[in-house]
Amino acid sequence: MDFRDTPEDAAFRQEVRGFLRAELPADLRAADDAVLGVGVGEDEREVDWLRKLAKRGWVAPAWPKEYGGAGMSTMQQFIFNEEIARARAPRPNFLAIGLAGPTIIVHGTDEQKKEHLSGILSGEHFWCQGFSEPESGSDLASLKTRAVQDGDDFIINGQKIWTSGAHRSSRMMLLARTDFDVPKHKGISYFLLDMKSPGVSVRPLMNMAGTHSFNEVFFDNVRVPKKDLLGELNKGWYVATTTLDFERSGIINAVSLQQLIQELLDFADRDGIRPATPVRHEIAERWIETEVAIALSYRVVSMQVKGLIPNQEASITKLFGSELAQRIARTAVHLAGPRAVLSEGSKHAPMGGRPESWYRIAVGATLAGGTSEIQRGVIAQRGLGLPRG
Numbered sequence: 161m162d163f164r165d166t167p168e169d170a171a172f173r174q175e176v177r178g179f180l181r182a183e184l185p186a187d188l189r190a191a192d193d194a195v196l197g198v199g200v201g202e203d204e205r206e207v208d209w210l211r212k213l214a215k216r217g218w219v220a221p222a223w224p225k226e227y228g229g230a231g232m233s234t235m236q237q238f239i240f241n242e243e244i245a246r247a248r249a250p251r252p253n254f255l256a257i258g259l260a261g262p263t264i265i266v267h268g269t270d271e272q273k274k275e276h277l278s279g280i281l282s283g284e285h286f287w288c289q290g291f292s293e294p295e296s297g298s299d300l301a302s303l304k305t306r307a308v309q310d311g312d313d314f315i316i317n318g319q320k321i322w323t324s325g326a327h328r329s330s331r332m333m334l335l336a337r338t339d340f341d342v343p344k345h346k347g348i349s350y351f352l353l354d355m356k357s358p359g360v361s362v363r364p365l366m367n368m369a370g371t372h373s374f375n376e377v378f379f380d381n382v383r384v385p386k387k388d389l390l391g392e393l394n395k396g397w398y399v400a401t402t403t404l405d406f407e408r409s410g411i412i413n414a415v416s417l418q419q420l421i422q423e424l425l426d427f428a429d430r431d432g433i434r435p436a437t438p439v440r441h442e443i444a445e446r447w448i449e450t451e452v453a454i455a456l457s458y459r460v461v462s463m464q465v466k467g468l469i470p471n472q473e474a475s476i477t478k479l480f481g482s483e484l485a486q487r488i489a490r491t492a493v494h495l496a497g498p499r500a501v502l503s504e505g506s507k508h509a510p511m512g513g514r515p516e517s518w519y520r521i522a523v524g525a526t527l528a529g530g531t532s533e534i535q536r537g538v539i540a541q542r543g544l545g546l547p548r549g
């Protein structure tokens with residue numbers, strides 16, 4: 161394929177770069193944990209950034225213009241995302257913009273669109289995703305949280321877990337079981353939950369990097385009005401699989417991983433670390449792998465531009481990128497040497513404690529958004545035609 165921009169794409173890229181140069185404060189760069197796949201945008205200043213994007217109409221690149229999006233083509237979204245990643249600009253409210261909004265646009269009633277979309281674009285409402293449960297992660301359709309009809313309400317009881325950002329969200333995309341006597345995929349409904357409803361409680365879960373990123377959420381007789389059911393009753397599984405015409409190449413992740421290596425080199429230079437030959441070779445290997453990750457992203461977007469739907473190709477990108485994040489963290493530890501165990505805050509910590517924190521943060525990357533085993537299963541079955549395991 162031809163990796164060069166068309167003249168129109170090149171002009172658009174320049175426009176995005178000019179905007180980022182003028183508007184993105186130098187100190188507002190994505191946190192490492194976001195790059196490594198677990199961050200949710202903890203910084204309040206990100207809301208200011210959201211407002212700047214809103215002024216330019218670029219908060220929701222993929223949404224149709226009639227709903228306040230930018231209506232960008234797949235290629236424009238790719239370029240926009242690539243430049244956002246190169247500038248390390250934060251992506252606040254990502255779950256709302258990338259998931260909740262598009263699902264409401266496709267399945268919502270006019271009232272639901274009116275109630276929810278503008279609050280997402282303005283940053284007034286942050287959303288979390290209440291899908292996983294203690295016994296239902298990879299096998300999500302086995303979820304047990306119950307929603308039972310009672311007059312004009314549903315009454316919710318149960319528990320969610322690993323809910324990223326629930327502690328700073330005012331809304332939740334909630335999957336709950338509404339029919340108990342049918343095959344598991346067919347008895348699930350999708351609700352737009354107000355997190356302030358009586359009976360909702362959020363308990364923090366610290367991740368192994370010591371960061372509060374996800375939570376447990378409990379529902380004790382929570383009343384959800386029927387108007388907050390999204391799509392048809394018992395069709396929530398299909399509602400949950402909705403995407404708009406999204407760019408799904410993983411370019412943000414691929415570019416961000418390459419920047420982690422650059423950051424590592426800058427820190428090593430600053431700390432006067434001179435890596436021995438095996439470590440130098442290891443760093444070169446990681447750099448090549450990030451180039452591969454970027455090339456995989458181009459493959460996915462080139463399929464989408466042709467109207468094809470990436471399937472196992474998206475799994476390959478996710479699998480490769482998340483495992484690469486862990487290899488980069490390991491290389492950072494090798495580069496830093498024995499002092500790599502020291503964390504940020506210690507005056508003896510090499511490279512500002514990056515190796516130590518990256519090593520712990522990166523663990524979650526191969527779990528969130530579908531584990532490596534699940535991705536390999538998709539590639540084996542749908543890509544290679546192997547029988548189901």
Ligand SMILES: Cc1cc2nc3c(=O)[nH]c(=O)nc-3n(C[C@H](O)[C@H](O)[C@H](O)COP(=O)(O)OP(=O)(O)OC[C@H]3O[C@@H](n4cnc5c(N)ncnc54)[C@H](O)[C@@H]3O)c2cc1C
Nearest residue numbers: 198289290291292297298322323324524527528529531533
């Ligand atoms: C950082 C982070 C953020 C997250 N954020 C959210 C969120 O915001 N909202 C939300 O709903 N969830 C979230 N999750 C949960 C995530 O979706 C689940 O952790 C993931 O789906 C795996 O489910 P599980 O943890 O229950 O593990 P399980 O599904 O119990 O898997 C345990 C192990 O068994 C393996 N396994 C399971 N099934 C198979 C199979 N069929 N074949 C081979 N191996 C298999 C898995 O690969 C894994 O190694 C988050 C997770 C992480 C790590």
